[in-house]
Amino acid sequence: MKKRPILVMVAFVCMLIFPLAACSNTSTTIQVAEVTRSIFYAPQYVALEKGFFADEGLDVELKTTWGGDKTMTTLISGGADVALVGSETSIYVYSQGATDPVINFAQLTQTDGTFLIARERKPNFKWEDLKGSTFLGQRKGGMPQMSGEYVLKQKGVDPHNDLDLIQSIEFANIPNAFASGTGDYVQLFEPTASIFEKEGKGHIIASFGEESGHLPYTSFMAKESYLEENKEDMKKFTRALYKAQTWVQEHSAKEIAEVIHPYFEDTELELLETVVERYKSQGSFATDPILDEEEWNNLKNVMDAAGELPKDVNHNTLVNTEIATKVIQE
Incomplete structure (x- = not known):
């Protein structure tokens, strides 16, 4: 008879533990808007297809918003949590007096992608x-x-x-x-x-x-408020991206092409491999997510030469390297 209270207590503890365990398996949804669908963004698709985001407990929902203006509008209006777009757009938004500026926190490509x-x-x-x-x-x-x-x-x-x-x-x-x-x-x-x-x-x-040198051609960015409110999730996101960047550096163009093929079903695998090799051989894929000051200044030089730099914006104003640096140091 004395064992009954113990069994009741065990059952009660289990009732408390199991729901917590179930909750720990839930994923955080992050909506990402990419400026276009491009083989140029191969590491992103590797992170998705290899399950690197999922391993971090993230459910990344990817949508293509076709164009810098549309992508930035989607981000600012709350239609996406994170945007993959050219870093110049963050300067354009900031120069218009944004109260919640868009911050670059992880770089994906580091050269021009055109020929x-x-x-x-x-x-x-x-x-x-x-x-x-x-x-x-x-x-x-x-x-x-x-x-x-x-x-x-x-x-x-x-x-x-x-x-x-x-x-x-x-x-x-x-x-x-x-x-x-x-x-x-x-x-x-x-x-x-x-x-x-x-x-x-x-x-x-x-x-x-x-010919153009290293510059933050496309980066992941989010509103400053979102980064502040979701620090741990953004760290997980960047960690998954870094895993993908490392994987891309360590594997052949053929292996990369096979992984990302589901995102380019209308492109022949052989052609996909050719394109990946071309981008990889010229160093277009960033090897880590840190957007450094030299690259940022090169971006401003490019914009200024074209007469499109609305104002001089310091690197630490619109770039957060803290997240990427912590991920790499782990």
């Missing part, structure tokens, strides 16, 4: 060959166009005086415009650049990524 495409093969291409040509560029104020202009100027080509520069075509329509006969040269992302080469519509003759 120069010509209609014909040019084995002896020199940048001055562009002078007098019609150049199909990117959107004014966007990172691809600013980085492209920066490279051209470094090579002695004035994009607004030496070229017939076309910037009036929507981003999604640029490849079709070139394929239809508009322009002598075009600036394109992958996999479109490689597809054009494979189909004989154009030929890759130079990489803007190799």
